Amino acid sequence: MPEEIQTTQMPNAEARPDRYDPRTIEEKWTAQWANDPELYASEPHSDKKKFYVLEMLPYPSGALHMGHVRNYSIGDALARFMWMSGYNVLHPMGWDSFGLPAENAAIKNQRQPKEWTLSNIAAMKKQMKRLGFAYDWSKEVTTCLPDYYRWNQWFFLKFYERGLAYKRKSKVNWCPECATVLANEQVVDSCCWRHETTRVEQRELEQWFFRITNYAEELLKDLDQLEGWPEKVKTMQRNWIGRSEGALVTFKLDGPAGPHGDSITVFTTRIDTIFGATSLQLAPEHPIATDLIAGNAELLASVEELMAQQRAAKEVGDIGAIEKHGVNTGAFAINPFNGEKVPIWIANYILMDYGTGAIMSVPAHDERDYEFAEKYGIEKRVVVLPRRVGEPPAAGQPETNVLPYSGTDSLLINSGEFTGLPVQEALVKMAKFAEEHGFGKATVTYRLKDWGISRQRYWGTPIPMLYCGKCGVVPVPEHQLPVLLPENVEITLAGGSPLTRAADWLNTTCPRCGGPATRDTDTMDTFVDSSWYFYRYTNPQLTTAPVDTKTIDYWFPIDQYIGGVEHAILHLIYSRFWTKVMRDLGLVHNSEPVTRLFTQGMVIKDGAKMSKSLGNLVSPDDMVARYGADATRMYTLFAAPPDRDMDWQDAGVEGVSRFLARVYRLIAQNPMANCGASNYSLGDLSPQGKKVARKLHQTIKRITDELNGRWHFNTCVAALMEFVNECYAAPELFASPKPGVEQTFVSDAQRKLVLLLQPFAPYLAHEMWTMLGEQGNLLRAPWPKYDPALAKEEVVEIVVQVNGKIRSKLTVSTDATDDEVKALALADEKVRAAIEGKEIVKIVVVPRKLVNIVVK
RNA sequence: GCGAAAGUGGCGGAAUUGGCAGACGCACCAGACUUAGGAUCUGGCGGGUAACCCCCGUGAGGGUUCGAGUCCCUCCUUUCGCACCA
Numbered sequence: 001m002p003e004e005i006q007t008t009q010m011p012n013a014e015a016r017p018d019r020y021d022p023r024t025i026e027e028k029w030t031a032q033w034a035n036d037p038e039l040y041a042s043e044p045h046s047d048k049k050k051f052y053v054l055e056m057l058p059y060p061s062g063a064l065h066m067g068h069v070r071n072y073s074i075g076d077a078l079a080r081f082m083w084m085s086g087y088n089v090l091h092p093m094g095w096d097s098f099g100l101p102a103e104n105a106a107i108k109n110q111r112q113p114k115e116w117t118l119s120n121i122a123a124m125k126k127q128m129k130r131l132g133f134a135y136d137w138s139k140e141v142t143t144c145l146p147d148y149y150r151w152n153q154w155f156f157l158k159f160y161e162r163g164l165a166y167k168r169k170s171k172v173n174w175c176p177e178c179a180t181v182l183a184n185e186q187v188v189d190s191c192c193w194r195h196e197t198t199r200v201e202q203r204e205l206e207q208w209f210f211r212i213t214n215y216a217e218e219l220l221k222d223l224d225q226l227e228g229w230p231e232k233v234k235t236m237q238r239n240w241i242g243r244s245e246g247a248l249v250t251f252k253l254d255g256p257a258g259p260h261g262d263s264i265t266v267f268t269t270r271i272d273t274i275f276g277a278t279s280l281q282l283a284p285e286h287p288i289a290t291d292l293i294a295g296n297a298e299l300l301a302s303v304e305e306l307m308a309q310q311r312a313a314k315e316v317g318d319i320g321a322i323e324k325h326g327v328n329t330g331a332f333a334i335n336p337f338n339g340e341k342v343p344i345w346i347a348n349y350i351l352m353d354y355g356t357g358a359i360m361s362v363p364a365h366d367e368r369d370y371e372f373a374e375k376y377g378i379e380k381r382v383v384v385l386p387r388r389v390g391e392p393p394a395a396g397q398p399e400t401n402v403l404p405y406s407g408t409d410s411l412l413i414n415s416g417e418f419t420g421l422p423v424q425e426a427l428v429k430m431a432k433f434a435e436e437h438g439f440g441k442a443t444v445t446y447r448l449k450d451w452g453i454s455r456q457r458y459w460g461t462p463i464p465m466l467y468c469g470k471c472g473v474v475p476v477p478e479h480q481l482p483v484l485l486p487e488n489v490e491i492t493l494a495g496g497s498p499l500t501r502a503a504d505w506l507n508t509t510c511p512r513c514g515g516p517a518t519r520d521t522d523t524m525d526t527f528v529d530s531s532w533y534f535y536r537y538t539n540p541q542l543t544t545a546p547v548d549t550k551t552i553d554y555w556f557p558i559d560q561y562i563g564g565v566e567h568a569i570l571h572l573i574y575s576r577f578w579t580k581v582m583r584d585l586g587l588v589h590n591s592e593p594v595t596r597l598f599t600q601g602m603v604i605k606d607g608a609k610m611s612k613s614l615g616n617l618v619s620p621d622d623m624v625a626r627y628g629a630d631a632t633r634m635y636t637l638f639a640a641p642p643d644r645d646m647d648w649q650d651a652g653v654e655g656v657s658r659f660l661a662r663v664y665r666l667i668a669q670n671p672m673a674n675c676g677a678s679n680y681s682l683g684d685l686s687p688q689g690k691k692v693a694r695k696l697h698q699t700i701k702r703i704t705d706e707l708n709g710r711w712h713f714n715t716c717v718a719a720l721m722e723f724v725n726e727c728y729a730a731p732e733l734f735a736s737p738k739p740g741v742e743q744t745f746v747s748d749a750q751r752k753l754v755l756l757l758q759p760f761a762p763y764l765a766h767e768m769w770t771m772l773g774e775q776g777n778l779l780r781a782p783w784p785k786y787d788p789a790l791a792k793e794e795v796v797e798i799v800v801q802v803n804g805k806i807r808s809k810l811t812v813s814t815d816a817t818d819d820e821v822k823a824l825a826l827a828d829e830k831v832r833a834a835i836e837g838k839e840i841v842k843i844v845v846v847p848r849k850l851v852n853i854v855v856k
Numbered sequence: 857g858c859g860a861a862a863g864u865g866g867c868g869g870a871a872u873u874g875g876c877a878g879a880c881g882c883a884c885c886a887g888a889c890u891u892a893g894g895a896u897c898u899g900g901c902g903g904g905u906a907a908c909c910c911c912c913g914u915g916a917g918g919g920u921u922c923g924a925g926u927c928c929c930u931c932c933u934u935u936c937g938c939a940c941c942a
Contacts, residue, residue: 019895232860232937239938246942268942281942313940322940349940359942368940447941565936638881639868645935647868655881665896705872715870718880725880728897799876804923806876844922849875854922 020661022628026763030129039779040136042090044554051087052555053079054534054594056563056571057094057141060120061101064127066603066610066648067564069620070636074600074713075562076133077637077759081707083134084758084783090555091134092537094141095121098149098460099526100178100194103498106459106491113459114487117144127620131629132762134779139537143529144459148536150482151546152528153464155578157475158585160465164211167473172452174203180455181205186570208463208522209450212577216241216446218591219576228596233568240569242447247271247431248356249440251280251333254341258291264333264344267355267445270365271434272426274337275415276383277360278373280344281326283352284310292329292344302327306348313348324349324372335360336439337430338416347372355445384423385411451574453525458491458498460523468510468517477511483519497521530571531578534558534593547587558594565599572597598711601645603636610648618648630761631657637713637760659721660764663757666727667750669735671771675747682790684741688730690794695726696749697791700784703756717760723753752784799850800825802834810851818845825851 033039044050055075058068079091095117102113109116121142128135141148159165173182175192186193187200212219220241223234246269253262264280282289284307293299306325313322326347335342342360349368350359363373363380373380412421418430434440454463462483464476476483486505491498499521500506510517538551572594579593602609605616623632635653640646682690702719706712727734727749737746750772758765758778769778793814798821800808808830812821822843825831831853838855845851 235860236937242941244941266942270942324940349942351941354941356942361942366942368942371940445941568937635881641869644862644869649868649882651882652868659881661896710872712870712872714868715880718870721880731897797876801875801923804875804921809876842922844875846875846923850923852875852922 020664020764022630022657022660022763023625025767026130026132026624026629029763029766030132033132034129037138039777040089040091040134041138042088042136044551045088048088049086050090050555051079051082051560052090052558053082053560054092054537054558054562056561056567057096057530057533058124059096059099059101060117060124062120062123064124064131064620066618066620066636069131069632070603070642070646071562071564071600072128072131072133073633073636074598074642074711075560076633076762077713078560078562078707078711079134080759080762080779081783083779084755084781086782090139090538091136092139092141092534093128093133093135093137094139094533094537095124095143096526096530096533097121097142097144098523098529100180100457100459102144102459103457103491112487113491114144117459130624131620131633134762139540141533141536141540143526143533146482146484147540147543148533149461149485149529151536152461152524153476153481153483154478154546155528155532155581156464156524157478157481159210159581160475162581162584164214164581165208166211167206167208169204169206170209170452171202172205172207173200174205175200178457180457181207181452205454207452207454208465208520209452210577212451212574213446213448215577215580216243216448217444218580219448219573222576222592226592226594226597229594230565230597230599233565233572233597233599236568237573240448240573244269244445244447245442246355246445247427247434247440247442249274249336249360249434251335251342251360253288253344254332254334258288258294260287260291264288264358265356265440266358266360267443268360270362270427271430271440272412272415272418272421272423273362273365273383274335274360274430275412275418276362276364276381277335277342278363278379278381279342279361280333281347281350281359281361281369281372282344283350283357284346284348285352286346286350286357288344288358289329289346292331293346299327299329303346306346309348310351322349324368324375326372326376328376336434336437343378345376353449354447381414383412383414385413451525451577453528454522455525456497456521457523458485458489460526461485461528462499463520463522463524465520466508466510466517467520468513468515470515471510471512471517474510474512474517480511485523497523499523527570527574531574532582534561534575535582535588545587547582549587549589552588552590556588556590557592560596560598561594562598562600564602568599598643600642601640603648604645605648618650623653627653627657628660628763630763631660634660634717634760638717639714641712641714643711656717659717659724660761662724662728663720663753663761664764664768666724666734667753667768667771670737670746671768671773672737672743672747672750673773674751675744680741680745680748682794685745686733686738686742688733689742689745692726692730692733692749693745693790694793695723696752697786697788699723700752700756700786701791704783704786707759713760720753720756720760754778755781755784796848798825798848800828800831801850801852802831803854804852807831807834814848818847821845821847821851825853 053075055071079089082089097117102117105111105116106113143149156165173187175182175195175198177192177195177198182192182200192198192200220238220243223237226234246267248265248267249271250263250265266280284303289303293303309322309325324347326345329344329346331344332341333344350357361369361372363369363378364382365384410423412418412423412426418426421429431440431442462485464481464483466474466476468474486502489498489502506518506521508517508519535547535552538555539548542548575593579588580591582588583591605618608614608616610617620632631653635656638656639652682693685693699719703716706716734746737743754765754768754772766778795811796814798810798812799806800810808828810824810828812824822845835853835855840853841856842854843851
């Protein structure tokens with residue numbers, strides 16, 4: 001039916017089938033989906049392939065931003081595609097809802113954190129539903145509710161039983177802005193990860209720690225198995241774990257023992273160079289250093305200065321640029337390998353929190369030691385040959401050059417009984433020698449530190465520990481869980497944990513002796529919440545255990561995790577650690593939580609990441625109101641490949657919206673009943689019909705390949721646009737197909753277009769699905785298959801080059817042989833003009849692509 | 857300093873294994889339909905050129921190849937990660 005006739009018949013604009021009105025369509029379906037909780041529900045199903053697709057859960061700040069929309073649009077497209085591909089899909093969502101912003105809001109707006117958080121959740125959930133994301137809300141997890149955080153406490157007790165949770169006094173990173181402790185992972189360039197310009201201070205506090213270092217080796221080793229993870233993330237984790245193989249060697253002091261003992265233990269990765277050690281260097285805070293300078297005011301002052309220099313360098317975040325300074329203590333230690341006395345120095349570039357806080361200095365073979373020795377005139381003694389094993393000495397080069405060659409494939413010299421050994425062998429033998437003689441051993445050091453989880457904050461999981469005057473530290477018995485977070489507590493940022501002021505809650509009885517006891521007033525780092533939430537999704541209402549192992553066995557590991565790269569170390573290393581502990585507790589059987597990880601790019605506007613402070617935010621609500629959820633979502637997929645940063649342009653959404661309107665009109669002008677058969681052949685169609693059919697099947701192939709492969713959804717959308725353009729090139733075909741095969745084809749093409757659209761623009765797809773008279777659930781309709789016979793072109797354009805320059809183009813049958821193509825090319829007028837009078841050296845034929853005639 | 861990724865029209869981006877550079881979209885220009893158009897449809901749109909043929913063109917320079925955005929080398933720029941870790 002011609003468009004203009006239809007439009008004049010329509011009583012009101014809203015219902016005009018030539019007018020795409022996303023708002024009416026989307027609100028209708030939002031309501032319908034809300035009434036159908038089974039739609040996205042997924043339960044374990046023994047005879048169905050599962051697919052667990054997960055997007056990182058948001059912090060309920062109050063409103064979604066475009067970064068969220070992009071993240072969830074990627075995951076949703078995948079989930080929808082996998083459903084249509086026949087998988088049993090788990091696609092849950094939840095709320096990482098403990099944390100400081102709720103407390104700030106409480107102070108600022110006089111609202112309770114709980115009320116503030118829950119109302120934010122309600123608002124954001126509504127936004128998500130309006131955007132049409134296909135989440136199974138029956139699996140929703142809200143980490144700030146006792147249903148969830150009681151299991152944090154349960155895990156804490158299990159960790160404690162296993163010695164994986166312990167308390168110690170330690171120097172901690174303190175953010176004055178947050179008024180709480182930060183984990184090492186939360187300190188970025190010496191500043192708070194939340195307050196990027198706030199310098200972190202060092203404070204001494206009693207803290208609970210999780211012994212993640214017990215798993216350092218496994219966390220490192222298992223990275224090799226994570227083939228579906230970006231190399232970049234794995235590299236960041238490897239750097240963070242920072243494994244270093246070496247040896248500990250103990251040097252006895254050449255003098256009386258002080259309060260901190262009579263020896264210095266150094267960590268070295270080059271024990272083979274120990275005969276070249278001409279001094280020891282201690283960190284300014286090293287206990288022995290304290291002993292050695294005690295009572296010497298001059299030394300004390302110098303060391304204070306070294307400490308200040310180190311602190312300053314750390315604050316700038318560039319300890320690497322520190323200018324080396326040191327002081328000679330005048331004391332000596334004995335090198336246990338040769339009995340030599342070596343001077344003990346204190347230096348500003350030695351870090352107390354790495355290794356043992358003490359090194360042996362070998363100026364001849366270490367650049368840093370060289371620099372230091374140059375400055376202070378310390379002897380440089382060569383103990384490794386300046387060349388590889390088997391290499392003859394270079395002519396004119398001294399056999400014992402300082403800093404000659406830093407490789408470990410050389411030979412030792414001047415090293416007592418170890419002289420002549422290759423370095424690699426010496427490393428092993430000398431560590432063994434030290435161990436046999438009781439002054440050292442081979443060891444491995446990590447940069448990774450235990451995870452400090454105590455936070456002096458209110459809005460978090462209470463740590464389930466008690467302090468009894470008689471019994472000391474006592475865990476809350478399991479049956480008393482949860483330790484509920486008390487409500488209506490006065491919240492201030494200063495003055496330690498607000499929980500210290502909740503007297504009723506704070507004072508309790510000791511479960512061991514029945515005497516008075518007080519609760520731990522700290523709460524857990526929120527990264528505890530996000531370390532295992534994805535397990536809880538599988539069975540969020542379970543009251544007897546954190547998870548049901550059988551259910552986990554079905555769903556895990558997560559097939560696809562999608563989120564920002566900013567979580568490469570924090571969240572993603574904690575989650576891996578937690579999984580390994582859960583495995584050791586017998587709760588899960590997988591050792592890694594995530595098979596494939598995808599890190600999407602940021603949303604950029606006007607050259608910078610969208611942020612409130614820059615004022616370049618684009619509100620998803622505004623976009624949805626103006627263009628609809630489908631257009632907004634589809635644009636986030638269209639603007640760039642999902643792993644790259646995308647540049648937001650309002651006009652771009654409009655373009656996508658126009659495309660959706662074109663799709664709508666294409667089908668709405670003449671929605672056809674299901675003709676059943678889809679087995680037409682090209683020969684039955686008109687030339688126009690053939691072109692459309694070919695394009696359709698090529699489009700199916702392109703989109704299917706992308707969804708199964710590299711995920712360049714931008715080209716999927718482009719492919720859909722190309723197909724629709726092809727349809728518009730033959731306007732009568734869709735408007736009034738001829739009875740018979742043509743109608744069958746158009747009916748089929750309409751359906752396939754809707755199916756292909758579903759992952760990217762679900763609202764419009766559902767609307768058109770019913771418009772076509774289909775009753776079944778579109779989300780479970782089978783993904784269309786492409787027919788290679790239909791996708792194949794009959795003729796192909798061949799480029800003819802002469803010496804690599806395009807001279808002509810030929811249209812030949814796809815089945816033409818190389819010789820036929822060659823003959824056609826040589827017969828071509830333009831080609832003949834180009835090669836006239838020249839000798840043909842060679843003719844290259846690339847089937848279905850080109851001919852290159854090489855002449856001279 | 858070390859390592860990784862990237863650099864293509866006015867803009868976002870395409871070109872999956874070396875084979876027509878610029879798909880698709882935005883912006884812009886012209887036309888059609890219209891009382892009107894910020895709707896819709898049609899066409900154009902890298903640069904040089906009045907235009908055709910043609911020449912040039914994927915950060916710069918070299919190389920391999922019949923043929924290079926794609927592979928190799930050197931350099932430049934941007935982004936990210938690491939950086940006295942002994």
